[in-house]
Amino acid sequence: MGHFTRALALARRAAQTGTSCVLLTNSALAEEVNTAALIPQGVSIVAIDPAADRDAVALRVAQEVSKQTWACALVDTFPRGLAGELPPILSGLSIPCILIHRFLCDAYADRPEVLKAAQSFDHIIVPGETAPLENLSHATRTAPWLLLDADELWGPTQARSELDIPDDGVPSVVVVGCGTAPEIQQAEKLASTMSEACGEQAQAHAHVRFVVPSKTWPLLRLLPGVDLLVGQAGYNTVQEARATGTTLIARPRTRLYDRQHGRLSDAEHCFGSDAEGISLVQTLLQSSRASQPCRYENGVHQALRVIRAAIA
Amino acid sequence: MTSAPDTTVPSTAAAGAEVCREKAGFLFSHACKFPPVNACSRCQRIVCQQHTCMGKGGMTCVSCNKKNNRRGRDKTNTNDNDRHHHHGNNPYFYGGYYYHGYGYYGEGYWGSDAYDNYTPDDYNDFTEADGAFLVAGDENFEQDMGGS
Numbered sequence: 001m002g003h004f005t006r007a008l009a010l011a012r013r014a015a016q017t018g019t020s021c022v023l024l025t026n027s028a029l030a031e032e033v034n035t036a037a038l039i040p041q042g043v044s045i046v047a048i049d050p051a052a053d054r055d056a057v058a059l060r061v062a063q064e065v066s067k068q069t070w071a072c073a074l075v076d077t078f079p080r081g082l083a084g085e086l087p088p089i090l091s092g093l094s095i096p097c098i099l100i101h102r103f104l105c106d107a108y109a110d111r112p113e114v115l116k117a118a119q120s121f122d123h124i125i126v127p128g129e130t131a132p133l134e135n136l137s138h139a140t141r142t143a144p145w146l147l148l149d150a151d152e153l154w155g156p157t158q159a160r161s162e163l164d165i166p167d168d169g170v171p172s173v174v175v176v177g178c179g180t181a182p183e184i185q186q187a188e189k190l191a192s193t194m195s196e197a198c199g200e201q202a203q204a205h206a207h208v209r210f211v212v213p214s215k216t217w218p219l220l221r222l223l224p225g226v227d228l229l230v231g232q233a234g235y236n237t238v239q240e241a242r243a244t245g246t247t248l249i250a251r252p253r254t255r256l257y258d259r260q261h262g263r264l265s266d267a268e269h270c271f272g273s274d275a276e277g278i279s280l281v282q283t284l285l286q287s288s289r290a291s292q293p294c295r296y297e298n299g300v301h302q303a304l305r306v307i308r309a310a311i312a
Numbered sequence: 313m314t315s316a317p318d319t320t321v322p323s324t325a326a327a328g329a330e331v332c333r334e335k336a337g338f339l340f341s342h343a344c345k346f347p348p349v350n351a352c353s354r355c356q357r358i359v360c361q362q363h364t365c366m367g368k369g370g371m372t373c374v375s376c377n378k379k380n381n382r383r384g385r386d387k388t389n390t391n392d393n394d395r396h397h398h399h400g401n402n403p404y405f406y407g408g409y410y411y412h413g414y415g416y417y418g419e420g421y422w423g424s425d426a427y428d429n430y431t432p433d434d435y436n437d438f439t440e441a442d443g444a445f446l447v448a449g450d451e452n453f454e455q456d457m458g459g460s
Contacts, residue, residue: 003460026457050458057457077460084454106355106376108453252358254330256452257460259356272330272347 001029001178001213002235003076006100006127008035008043009147010074013300014307015042024064026050026057026082032214038147058085065089072311076100077257079117079133087117096122096310100303101131101139102235104257109133123310128239128299129263140306143299144239147218150294153244159225163209163216171206171285173198174222176231178213179253183232190230190274197278204285220244224294228281233260233270243296249280334363334373352376 004027011021019042023030026048035045048060061081065073072095079099080086090097099121108114109132118124118133126134128144153159157167165172175191177184191210198206206228211219220236223229223244231237233250235258241248249269252260264270269284271277324345332344334357348358352373365377 052457054455054457080454082454082457082460105357107357111453254333254358255460256456259351259358261351261358262356 001027002102003027004029005147005218005236006102006145007074007076008038009145009298010100010300010303011043012038012040012147013304015040017304018042020044022046022064022068022070024048024061026052029213033217038218054083054085058083061085062089065093068093070095072307073097074100074307075121077102077104079114079121087113087120090120098123098125098307098310101126101133103129103131103259103263104133105259106132108257123306125303125306127235127303129235142302142306143297144235144243145299145303146220146240146243146296147236148220149298150243150296152221153224153294154221156225159222161225162222163211163225165207165209165225171227172225173206173208173228173230173281173285174219174226175208175210176212176219176229176237177210178234178237179232183253184212186274187230190277193274194230194278194281197282198285202282204282206281206285228284230277230281233263234258235263238263238268244294247284249277249284251277330358332360332363333357334359334375 004023004025007023007025011023014021021043023043023045025045028050030045030047031050039045046064048057052060058081061083062085073090073093075081075086075090075097077100078086081089097120099118101118101124104114109118115133119136122138124133124136124139126139126141128142133139134141154162160167160172163172163174173194175187175194177187177191188210191208195208198204198208213219216222220240223240223246226246228249229237229241229246230249231241231251233252238248238250240246247269249271250260250264251271252264254260261270269280271280324347330348332346332348334344344360344363346360346362349361350364350371351358353370354372354376357373357375359373363374365372365374367377
């Protein structure tokens with residue numbers, strides 16, 4: 001989901017400034033969420049079946065690339081592609097190829113073939129977080145990439161209304177269900193238990209809501225109405241919470257390439273069991289929070305400048 | 313020098329909970345069932361207390377600690393005492409040097425009584441499938457299309 005969101009963030013900006021984009025993705029999110037309202041004219045999404053195996057993915061990517069009339073190719077996160085299919089495909093292109101280098105675990109990034117593939121890109125853009133190959137000479141670091149600019153976010157009252165939260169001054173806690181099916185189920189159960197623990201008679205009373213991307217997306221737009229966000233520690237959740245000043249309570253998950261534990265700073269809150277999460281929420285609800293207008297730098301704008309310079 | 317692991321045996325992780333991502337084992341590499349308590353400072357893999365090493369590189373997993381040690385070791389030094397000093401009492405780095413008869417199951421060696429009732433056919437217990445446990449590392453790289 002994170003890869004698609006990051007790619008869409010860039011594509012929106014590019015299309016708004018006259019550059020058409022094709023997003024090639026195998027993310028299930030591409031078909032689950034209603035992107036129509038967010039996608040300007042000029043952005044088309046080519047969806048690869050999320051259930052396709054590596055051979056089918058590699059074949060489809062090769063087919064799509066062979067049809068291209070692009071001015072530039074961008075690859076998100078995986079220098080060799082998710083199926084290791086890219087090196088022969090990209091080597092046949094005469095257009096600039098740029099790697100969007102989100103964090104990759106050392107166990108993968110250290111592989112000689114991965115480093116070689118990263119070095120073969122014309123440019124590397126690091127979207128706002130430490131990444132193992134960020135010190136390569138052709139890498140540029142930008143601020144984190146966000147799907148929406150600060151002025152596109154809704155105000156607290158409108159956001160709470162959208163989340164079905166009364167505008168009564170009671171703090172709001174939103175639990176996000178994303179990731180694998182068991183993880184989503186676990187988040188929903190946590191939200192239910194948390195809602196009981198933070199009921200009207202509780203010392204730490206809050207309105208608790210459970211959201212999933214297929215129904216509530218993009219959540220970023222509604223974060224001004226969220227006092228505490230309970231989620232995982234993927235790229236978008238963490239960067240969106242930080243940018244909007246939303247207190248995040250994160251349950252880092254195990255991923256093949258990402259290291260969610262490592263993304264959180266010492267000052268950020270994480271938990272393992274549901275009981276820990278609820279205890280943390282109850283503690284944080286009892287501390288005062290001053291709401292401030294959201295102002296943040298969206299790294300996609302700088303990234304577009306880098307990309308356009310590469311094409312020129 | 314690598315500090316010896318905590319000898320207290322933790323409870324295995326509850327079903328569905330996170331587990332240690334290290335696969336270093338005493339004999340075979342295998343999945344670990346214990347809950348993670350640390351993150352490796354090098355590869356950021358989450359690991360249990362047993363698979364945590366405090367070495368020159370800070371807090372690392374066993375695999376990264378081995379890599380660090382291989383890089384730093386003087387390969388011309390075959391002095392076993394230096395190797396012992398380097399690894400301390402950590403069983404993940406020891407084989408026959410520390411455990412008498414390690415890898416040998418003949419009469420008189422540790423574990424040989426487990427084979428007292430074996431027939432000749434039983435010695436084919438280990439198949440190619442068991443070799444899967446001998447492979448270290450994340451074999452699903454570029455195989456798992458949803459693993460990002």
